[in-house]
Amino acid sequence: MFHDGARRRSVALLTTGVLALPAVAACGASEEGNVPAAAQDLAPTPRDLVANGSTLTWAIDAVPGTLNAYQADADTGTTRVAGAVLPALFTLDDKGRPQANPDYLESAEVVEREPRQVVVYRLNQKAVWSDGREIGAPDFAAQWRALRGKDPAYWTARNAGYDRIAKVERGKDDLEVQVTFDKPYAEWRSLFTPLYPKDVMGTPDSFNDSARTTLKNTAGPFSLKKVDRKSGDITLVRNPRWWGDQPKLDQLVFRKVAPKNRTKALTAGRVDLAQVAPGEAERISLARRDKGAKGPLAHGPGAGRTPADALMSWAVAHGTEQEAAESEQLAREQTREAVVAYAAEQKSLGAYEVRKALEPSFTQLALNGADGPLADERVRRAVARALDRKELAETVLKPLGLPAQPVGSHLALAGQDAYEDASDALGSQDTAEARALLAEAGWKPGQGAARPKNAGASGEPAEGAEGEEAVGDSGNEDRPGDDGGEYIVGEDDGKSGARGGPMLPGAVAAGQGAALWRQADVVARQDGDGKTEQGAHAQQGGPPGAYAPKGTAAPKESESPGAEGAAGPLAKDGLELTLRFVVPSGAGSEQLRAVADKIAEQLEKIGVTTAMKKVPSSGYFTDHVASGQYDMALYSWPGTAYPATDGRPIHAKPVPAADGSLNVAQNYTRVGTDRIDQLFDQAVGELDDGARKKLIKEADARIWAVAGAIPLYQRPELVAARPSVANAGAFGFATPRYQDIGFLKKGAKPGKQDRKSGS
Numbered sequence: 001m002f003h004d005g006a007r008r009r010s011v012a013l014l015t016t017g018v019l020a021l022p023a024v025a026a027c028g029a030s031e032e033g034n035v036p037a038a039a040q041d042l043a044p045t046p047r048d049l050v051a052n053g054s055t056l057t058w059a060i061d062a063v064p065g066t067l068n069a070y071q072a073d074a075d076t077g078t079t080r081v082a083g084a085v086l087p088a089l090f091t092l093d094d095k096g097r098p099q100a101n102p103d104y105l106e107s108a109e110v111v112e113r114e115p116r117q118v119v120v121y122r123l124n125q126k127a128v129w130s131d132g133r134e135i136g137a138p139d140f141a142a143q144w145r146a147l148r149g150k151d152p153a154y155w156t157a158r159n160a161g162y163d164r165i166a167k168v169e170r171g172k173d174d175l176e177v178q179v180t181f182d183k184p185y186a187e188w189r190s191l192f193t194p195l196y197p198k199d200v201m202g203t204p205d206s207f208n209d210s211a212r213t214t215l216k217n218t219a220g221p222f223s224l225k226k227v228d229r230k231s232g233d234i235t236l237v238r239n240p241r242w243w244g245d246q247p248k249l250d251q252l253v254f255r256k257v258a259p260k261n262r263t264k265a266l267t268a269g270r271v272d273l274a275q276v277a278p279g280e281a282e283r284i285s286l287a288r289r290d291k292g293a294k295g296p297l298a299h300g301p302g303a304g305r306t307p308a309d310a311l312m313s314w315a316v317a318h319g320t321e322q323e324a325a326e327s328e329q330l331a332r333e334q335t336r337e338a339v340v341a342y343a344a345e346q347k348s349l350g351a352y353e354v355r356k357a358l359e360p361s362f363t364q365l366a367l368n369g370a371d372g373p374l375a376d377e378r379v380r381r382a383v384a385r386a387l388d389r390k391e392l393a394e395t396v397l398k399p400l401g402l403p404a405q406p407v408g409s410h411l412a413l414a415g416q417d418a419y420e421d422a423s424d425a426l427g428s429q430d431t432a433e434a435r436a437l438l439a440e441a442g443w444k445p446g447q448g449a450a451r452p453k454n455a456g457a458s459g460e461p462a463e464g465a466e467g468e469e470a471v472g473d474s475g476n477e478d479r480p481g482d483d484g485g486e487y488i489v490g491e492d493d494g495k496s497g498a499r500g501g502p503m504l505p506g507a508v509a510a511g512q513g514a515a516l517w518r519q520a521d522v523v524a525r526q527d528g529d530g531k532t533e534q535g536a537h538a539q540q541g542g543p544p545g546a547y548a549p550k551g552t553a554a555p556k557e558s559e560s561p562g563a564e565g566a567a568g569p570l571a572k573d574g575l576e577l578t579l580r581f582v583v584p585s586g587a588g589s590e591q592l593r594a595v596a597d598k599i600a601e602q603l604e605k606i607g608v609t610t611a612m613k614k615v616p617s618s619g620y621f622t623d624h625v626a627s628g629q630y631d632m633a634l635y636s637w638p639g640t641a642y643p644a645t646d647g648r649p650i651h652a653k654p655v656p657a658a659d660g661s662l663n664v665a666q667n668y669t670r671v672g673t674d675r676i677d678q679l680f681d682q683a684v685g686e687l688d689d690g691a692r693k694k695l696i697k698e699a700d701a702r703i704w705a706v707a708g709a710i711p712l713y714q715r716p717e718l719v720a721a722r723p724s725v726a727n728a729g730a731f732g733f734a735t736p737r738y739q740d741i742g743f744l745k746k747g748a749k750p751g752k753q754d755r756k757s758g759s
Helices: 005-010 076-085 137-147 204-213 259-267 278-289 307-317 322-349 377-386 389-400 431-440 512-525 590-604 617-625 643-651 674-684 689-706
Strands: 055-060 090-092 098-100 105-112 118-123 165-170 176-181 222-228 233-238 251-256 273-275 353-367 486-488 570-572 578-584 609-615 632-638 709-721
Touching (some): 055 076, 076 222, 076 233, 098 105, 137 165, 137 176, 259 273, 259 278, 259 322, 278 389, 307 322, 353 377, 353 389, 353 590, 377 431, 389 709, 578 617, 590 609, 590 632, 609 617, 617 632, 643 674, 643 689, 674 689
Parallel strands (some): 055 251, 055 273
Antiparallel strands (some): 090 098, 105 118, 118 176, 222 233, 233 251, 273 709, 353 632, 353 709, 486 609
């Protein structure tokens, strides 16, 4: 996996179901914290047991709009192609750590820190472009000039890191490249991966256009043979000038298969490798289990019918009511056809197996703090404290047999060196304290006017909401009152409206604001000798009335009668506390909607009413999340090996733009502080690994404390693969090593065996 910041941070991932806070005891790094929550699943096989030759077909969602990874419309397909055909100076291992790639580098190191940081790259002397020219300083210099952000003629998506470089020059010979920085840059390993040739990066015209549809000059184990947009195939072939381990495959084909068409493609045998949704993974597992079984399948169309159902159907089909009989006979015939078709599909799906791991990305609950109830930090904290994140993780991951631990960091994932659980800066699930925070914010039991059905975050009708068509949702069409794709949890879903359990008095919550910031300081800033730096929150400001003497604590839940029951509806200034929860309606989003329903149930216990709004998946992110037309939303961010670089635009404090609008970068929650920005700025320039890790942890603790984004769970990575496919599947953090991917030799079995040769 490249550090593809253009793709990674220009848009967030729609969480489809594949589908991005307790009294503080500082959580130090543990041995477990540096172990991935789930191992990669690749059928790892020594190269000498992988057959030479043949073609592997790998499903991608779409033919990429560009093959230039540094343009805004680059996507996963762009990354896959670039990874196989272009230089990657650093790749990621299974723990998400950057590792120098010996195919291109003999060494890369910081040789000077004062007066300026200098990095020297020593290149592999065999490394050449497909036109025969050596990879060298001219390529590095051209990429720096294109991406540094000084020439607006280059249509780049990002310039992070490149904007800190003062010069790029040849070293003591052609194999050495020297990069001098104007400002220190700790995450310099993120640069020049992928590396494009100077003929792509050299001019704005070539950068903007020449690499969108083809890559004529490459330097990876494969070369690009053809991009067929009509058929949807991107064909790669062995690079005849490749100097490293020779690819096991003759051809690697990336084939366009939309997620909704994956089952059809698998049953037709059109792909060898494809990421799948949980429902498809379950069908493949059942197909393998049922191999050799006799009789009808115990799942699929008609499998849920009881003997009584069958008898009733027969009676109606053979009854005297002609119209009813004909309708039932047609339905029975359609069911028989569906059973036959399903059985045939299952037989074909039995040719695959499911490889699973945790994807290097996480799903978060975003709370829009721009305006409305969630503009109050206390309300956001209350929502966060109401969540049982363990239960939410189990909803998605437990049925898949994957570890279901909540994510404890916004900036790293379990297994990475930077990962430390800083959620203690906000606090664990606590219904009583959540209610107390709402009481302190002025939300009291009582009836109020509902916010408009099509309200945006502020409670005013959203732009373009008038006349919005109802959106069908196969996962929720049985909900009563499904008006315009929206329903009110607890009212329109048939649940009892009775809500017991008193609210805690406002005085109880008075100390929680100050205590919370003290907790963030303890978690983030405690050093090795146990000393802490005081007064960090004094720079921040905070909600009026949210402070109390140190040591003030909320009563335990057990002291509040009915704490586990549903709270009564809350109101303030005549308005009911209702939060608009936007969810995608399309196929493949079933698990996300299940998580949203769980969240709504948990919030109901503290008196928060949830208005679930189903919108088309195609516009879910751009039309609602990015534009701020939501109170709550679920989406995912990819993980990163470079948290100081990639974390800042996601959590930066929004600033006014010249035209009067708000520039949010990628901070779609609109929640941030000056101190968080300062910590990122310090971390990105801190060359000492230990000091940088402390800064990252403090930034993460403060992000938890402001409660704009609540990490929930790491996403599942489910891949359908032919059992004979070797060294590919659920990669987890690791960058694919394309030259090792292939098919097992006849009689060979995958496994971590000692290499006998590099053949």
